[in-house]
Amino acid sequence: YDVLRENNKIAHENYHLLKEHNIRSIDFMGSIGAGKTALIIKLAEKLRAKGLRVCAIAGDVTGDDDFTRMEVSGLDAVNCNTEHECHLDANIIKKTLSKIDLDKYDILFIENVGNLVCPADFPLGTDYRVVVISTTEGDDMVRKHHDIFTHSDIAILNKIDIASAVDVDPEIIANDYNKLTGGLKNIYKCSVKKDEGINEILAALKL
């Protein structure tokens, strides 16, 4: 499938470009409304407090809601609209990277379009690929979306503070994840709202 091969070639170029500038990069994929933006803002706050320089690319189909939230929080950000695609690809990231002064940053966060299907097939060239889901989507997210969890490095289960309000047991999701990944990868439970489990995520991403 040429589209995917072409994407991987450009992803490889992005990877080398980021390495030349000593930037550690993370692609945050995940379901619509799982808390990707909230998590990125929270992680960036903690990293800036440690003296690290962080930049983010806010991917979305349309609009600049996430970009604005990032900027308002004090996080340097660039808006990136796909207009039609339901996933970011390496080419749109290559173009977006050309707008950023990479020497000014240590860490790059990319927020992908909310979707648990297509982003799995389009690596962007980052060091880590993370999938963010939340309890409020139900306990079947892992069972229904094998590809994206096998094509990523870690998973994050957010909104554990309100799991009982949707009758969801986080352990069911964790067990499904361990079964699918053979126990080789970890899923991190957190609540961005309550600031719980965030430091474990920073450690897992070696930040």
Place this chain on the structure above:
Amino acid sequence: YDVLRENNKIAHENYHLLKEHNIRSIDFMGSIGAGKTALIIKLAEKLRAKGLRVCAIAGDVTGDDDFTRMEVSGLDAVNCNTEHECHLDANIIKKTLSKIDLDKYDILFIENVGNLVCPADFPLGTDYRVVVISTTEGDDMVRKHHDIFTHSDIAILNKIDIASAVDVDPEIIANDYNKLTGGLKNIYKCSVKKDEGINEILAALKL
């Protein structure tokens, strides 16, 4: 774009097939985990109580979670896996319809794959297209996904029972919807869990 034209042609065939069998049909699109399955099960229960015969097609990328939940609830269902696509299309629905004895039913519910982007471009041939979102995804769903809300008939905002837990004001979402649709379409607030707002949805779908 040939794919879309081909899809619309088959959708038209599906529409006529369903009309020949006097079946009213609804395509439930929406975000991942918004409550599409829970809503379909609840609507079917109320319709069966009125003596109507209901069947459902459970669309998903993989697995049979939703299909099983429907069957366990007493709703006749057929499982429909796309394997890779992040949306159902008219062709897969045509094939699935051939497995159903259409003379046995009055109403057909189709649950689409959870995704607020691509399903907008792929009508299936149903009478109504509905978009289900929920408060727990945040208050920006309408602002970020114009196409799917303009290519559908009504919208449903579920999980209003826990809006405050995610700091979301349902009125913001309703205002965005009214602005986008020029007040010509309605968004229905509901809580499937608390059985609130369900009868208004039945009325809106003329069921």
